[in-house]
Amino acid sequence: MMAASKQTSRGRNDGKLPAEVTSFVGRRHEVAEVRQLLSASRMVTLTGTGGVGKTRLALRVGQEVRRAFRDGVWLVELAALTCPSSLVPAVAEALEIRDDCTASRPAALAERLRGKQALIILDNCEHVLDSCAVLVETVLRSAPEVRVLATSRQPLAIPGEQTVAVPPLSLPCQQDGIRSVKELTQAEAVRLFTERARAVIPSFAVTDGNGEVVCGIVRRLDGLPLAIELAAVRLRALSPRQLLDRLDDRFRLLNGGSKAVLPRHRTLQALIDWSYALCSDKERLLWQRASVFAGCLDLEAAEAVCCGDGIAREEVIDLVIGLVDKSVLMREDLCEGVVRYRMLDTVRAFGWERVESDRGREALRARHGGYYRRLAARARANMFGPEQLVWFRRLQGEHTNLRAALEWSFTTAGQGRDGVLLATDLLYHWITSYYLAEGRYWLGRALESQAGQPADRGRALWAATWLALLQGDVQAAYALLEEGHRLAERLEDEPLLAYMRMYSGMVAMWDGRSGEAIARYRQALPRFRSMGDPVPLALGLLRLALAHSNQGEAEQAVAAAEEGLALCEAGQDRWHRSYTMMVLGIELWRQGDLERATELERRSLDVNRSLGDVLGEAITIEVLAWIAGSRRQYQRAARLLGVVTGVWGMVGAPLSGYGHLAEYHDACVRRAREALGCAAYEAALRRGAGMERGEAVAYALREGRAAPRGGAADSGAGPLTRREAQIARLVAQGMTNKEIAASLVIAQRTAEGHIEHILTKLGFTSRAQIAVWVGEQGRAGAGPDSGDSGDSGDAVEERRAGGAVS
Incomplete structure (x- = not known):
């Protein structure tokens, strides 16, 4: 029978677990998840790459659930086993079962465990996986009160098994920055x-x-x-x-x-060597080839880059599954239903070192660069239409790979043209993400390389012009346009000349010469119509509408905007449509139709949020600030101006990049400052600047409550940061981690990390306690649930500031 390693006075047996020699750090979420699974399932396996902490997590869970098992929690260390036949004796020895009949028979060992209420921790199962699977399934069938918690680099794949992928420890959030x-x-x-x-x-x-x-x-x-x-x-x-x-x-x-x-x-080195030894020859080969990817990869990329020379294309999917099972690749799900795979940098470096030769590495880089060149071309071809959102997000997820492909193209002899085409095909990627400055850098390298055909250079020139204007660098834009005009005339390239005319119109608008801009746009638009390409036509129409609006030509502005909207609706385009709605909203605001203007700007903002276009969000929130100022909601206007002030700096695109729009901004600032007074205006500005991105967009859209006012989380007097207070409110609303992440536009792992911090700070162990705490703080009027809501809250703030509210 199972010996009493630690017998209590009531006949309990606590089993045999080693004492913790060093402190156990973090893992609150994982411990809770494993405990919950063990309460509902008899077999739980912790999977993950070597060194990720599976054993420590299993032991901590074992310590915490010890009291639930009458016959104890037992650790069986399998790492030292050299052959599967040693498994049953090793388990029997660890469980202190002294019976020769269990020496090699799983059924005999299972029989000895019948009637026992115990948890068995099988540590490091991967190298005797099949034998472990047979033994565990036999034990679970024969001993209904025994549960098993296993650690392995891949699941045992037996009926009823629940798996938990153990992630690396949480890292400081890059997106929010290090503030303290x-x-x-x-x-x-x-x-x-x-x-x-x-x-x-x-x-x-x-x-x-x-x-x-x-x-x-x-x-x-x-x-x-x-x-x-x-x-x-x-x-x-x-x-x-x-x-x-x-x-x-x-x-x-x-x-x-x-x-x-x-x-x-x-x-x-030795730890990852062990993982490498567990792989088949073809899995090792795929590991080596997949290490060429700088970020995540999907199945399509793996098939394109990693097949050939020993791996057939149809084999890639099974090899990927094998590496996922062995925790070499980590699965990540995207909202579009596409599964991607991530390789830890340490694992990637190990695989890259095992690529046989420099020639082999260069061949992999070439296949990688070629794949992303083709991917960018496909994205450009689908940049107007129903697949637009999918491609925006796909390119954002591929950014590190795109960067690696660009670097390879511009540093490898004979690949310069691919670099030029790649940099220009990514134009909308540079604009809709945080990468304006990086886009200008790569387009600058493209132009410096002198690679490709003259037409390729023409595309690079007008793409670089747009980015320069967005950053307010009008001198660079002038120089680029001058070269572009000369090139278009020399080549007699009418499409290129049309693009140069349109961007000349943008420069004129930057200088406040809207009449000249209108003339330039009207020269370009007929050519765009004849080309049959809706992208420049939609862009030209929205720019024409903006210029007419600035000239005070309302009828022409509305007509151009409505033509653009019809074009976008026919093509199911969202990005150009959102900007056209923004421009139409500006014109309606100028006409005094604040209700319709607000509705258009909110719809535009909602689209930009779904596309992840930070620059688009900033422009639209800016316009909503002007509308608030026209309504004499000066607190709201100042707060929204505070939001966009930070965004302009973050994306590297000053509002001056939109020329005359800066005048509307300055007028709004002046009116709000005069109405509120300098101190109140600056305070509201700071509050807006302190909002997180998701919180700011929700406030601009009037979703839920606004930022907390006067509460502990807002003032810094309470234990939680602003972000933590915000997440605590969402927890109290019953939202899951996934829902919180989607709401705030952050990674699910980041949301989980924040919740762990909240639990630690407040000394709680459950989400229910957080919800109770939020409610208590709200009733006290000084916590994360306090604050203004909707227009009424802004009205209160206007009265406090001495401003009038219409």
Whole structure:
């Protein structure tokens, strides 16, 4: 029978788990998830790449659920097994079952466990996977009160098995930036590095001086606990900066693990070697080839880049599944229903080192670059129509791969033309994301390369002109247009000349010469109509409408905008339609039709939000600020101006890039400042600037409550940051992590990290406690549920500021 390793006075047996030698950091969400699954299922497997912390998580769960198992929680360490036939005896020995009949028969061992109420933790099953599957299924059938928690780099694939993919530790959020040491140290990876560093240097602390370096270290190590622990030990001899600088050679640097563990767990190199050994020959080959991808990849990309020379195209899907099962590739789901796969940078570097030769690496880079050149061309062909949203998001998800393809093109002999075409095909990607400056950089390299055909250069010239204008760099735009006109005339290229005329109109609008702009647009539009390409036609019509509006020619402005809207609706285009609605809204605002103008701007903003177009969001929120000013809602106007002030700087596109629109901005600022007074105006401006992107868009759309006013979370007096207070409200509304992430336009993992921070700060263990706390704060009038809502809240603020509200 199972021996009593730790027998209590009531006959309980707590089993045999090792004591924790070092502190357990983070993983609150994962522990809760595994505990919940174990309460409903008898078989749970923790999967994940080597070094991600599966064993520590399993042991922590075992410690926490120990009281629920009368006959204890038992750890069975399988890593040292050298052959499957040793499995049953090893399990029997770990469970302290002294019976020779269990030496090799799973059924005999299962019989000895009948009637026992125990949790068995099988650690490191991957190298004896089939034998583990047979044993566990036999035990679960024979012993109905036994549960199994396994750790493995791939699932056991038996009936009833629940799997939990253990992610790396949470990292500091890149999108929100590092605002304080306190927020930085809330990231699990930073906390682990700090605690292990203190074991080496007791005085170590994360400070303003080293916070960015520590953040860089844990990011370079992908948040892998083993890698972080190995790196922290190196602080005996290196400063954090020196450590970060040497992480390019991470496999040599991180080789000093504990002598108390198996050799393959002592170094990062050995740990990933172990994963590599578990793969088939073709899986290893796919691992090597997939390491050419700089970011995520999908099945289509894997088939295009990784097949051939030993891997048939139809085999790729099964090999990808195999690498996902072995936790080499990590699955990520996108909202369009497309599955993508991510490889940790450490795993990618390992695979790249095993590509046989420089020639092999260059061949992979060539296939990678060619694939993304074709992908960008397909995106450009679908940039007007029903597939537009899919392509916008796809390019955003492929940004790091696109960047790698561009770099390869411009640094490899004979590939310059591909670089020119790729940079120009990505024009809308540069505009609709955060990449205006980067787009100008790549287009600049394209023009410097002198590669490609003259027509290719012409496309690059007008694309670079648009980006220069968006950034307010009119001198550069003039120079680009001058060369473009000369080239178009020399080539007698009428389409190129039409583009140059349209962008000349944009420059004229920037200078306030709207009459000249109208003339330029009217020269270009007939050619665009004859080309049959709706993209320049839609762009020219919305620009023409804007110019007529500035001239005070309302009828012509509305006519041009309505023609553009009809064109977009016929082609099911959303992006050009949203900008055309924005322009029409400006004209209706100028006419005093504030209700229709507001509706158009909100519809435009909603589309831009769905497309992820930050620049479009900023322009539309700017117009909504002007409308609020016309309604004498000066607090709201100032807050919206605060929102867009930060966005203009973030995307690198000053409002001056839209020429005369800056005049409307200045007028709105002047009226709001005069109505509120300098102090109140600046306070409202700061509140707007402090809003997170999702919160700001929701406020502009009048969705839900506005930002908290006067509460603890807003003033800084309470325990939560503004973002945490916002998420606490959404938790209280019953939203899931996925719903919260979608609402705030953040990653689900980021939302989960914020919730862990909330639980830690408030000392809670459940979401229900958060909901109760939010309600209590709201009743007290000083918490995350307090604040204004809708126009009534703005009206209250107007009265406080002494302004009139219509």
